[in-house]
Amino acid sequence: GARVAVWGRDGLVVLDAGTLAQRARLPLRTPVLATDWAAGDAALVAAAPAPLGLLVLDPATLAPRAAHAVEGELEAVACAPDRPVVALAGATRGTVDLLDLERATRRALPGWQPFDVTAIGWAPDGERVAAGDASCDLWLHDVARAGPRLRARHHVECRISAVAWAPDGARVVFGCRPAADAPAPATWDEHLADAPPGAILAFRAR
Numbered sequence: 001g002a003r004v005a006v007w008g009r010d011g012l013v014v015l016d017a018g019t020l021a022q023r024a025r026l027p028l029r030t031p032v033l034a035t036d037w038a039a040g041d042a043a044l045v046a047a048a049p050a051p052l053g054l055l056v057l058d059p060a061t062l063a064p065r066a067a068h069a070v071e072g073e074l075e076a077v078a079c080a081p082d083r084p085v086v087a088l089a090g091a092t093r094g095t096v097d098l099l100d101l102e103r104a105t106r107r108a109l110p111g112w113q114p115f116d117v118t119a120i121g122w123a124p125d126g127e128r129v130a131a132g133d134a135s136c137d138l139w140l141h142d143v144a145r146a147g148p149r150l151r152a153r154h155h156v157e158c159r160i161s162a163v164a165w166a167p168d169g170a171r172v173v174f175g176c177r178p179a180a181d182a183p184a185p186a187t188w189d190e191h192l193a194d195a196p197p198g199a200i201l202a203f204r205a206r
């Protein structure tokens with residue numbers, strides 16, 4: 001929580017979260033679509049359009065360590081909290097893949113989603129992945145189990161743009177677009193369909 005990665009006209013930069021002082025910079029003109037910190041701040045992963053794909057960067061200097069080619073265009077990445085594994089989703093695949101950074105191997109989580117996956121989040125226990133899609137459905141995947149374990153439906157006229165877990169792993173919070181349709185952030189625990197588009201929502205994951 002001491003640093004934040006931002007892409008803009010100066011490229012990809014890492015800022016001090018308290019002072020906003022620049023700590024590192026990579027003069028990358030290619031858009032960065034998503035970023036996340038690997039477990040223990042071992043690396044910064046960044047999703048970029050082809051041919052770059054998924055970049056693995058030194059967390060202190062942003063020097064490139066590795067690049068993994070990915071078909072399609074990555075839209076979401078999330079690092080496991082306890083091991084060097086990245087969950088990633090391409091906008092055209094409808095699947096969530098797990099990429100092992102050490103072994104450079106990749107496997108798809110069972111259970112294809114009918115719409116593009118737009119946001120991913122790991123549970124704190126590292127055993128579950130929440131994946132939001134372009135139809136504002138949220139899916140919970142058990143990493144060691146075949147098929148998704150839960151599907152929660154919201155509105156079809158919005159898309160999930162961010163996913164996060166509560167520290168105890170009991171709830172998942174997600175935001176959806178268009179945010180202009182909601183007058184203020186709010187949470188709904190049980191009846192997701194009653195919440196307006198563009199809201200911030202939560203439900204029990206256990």
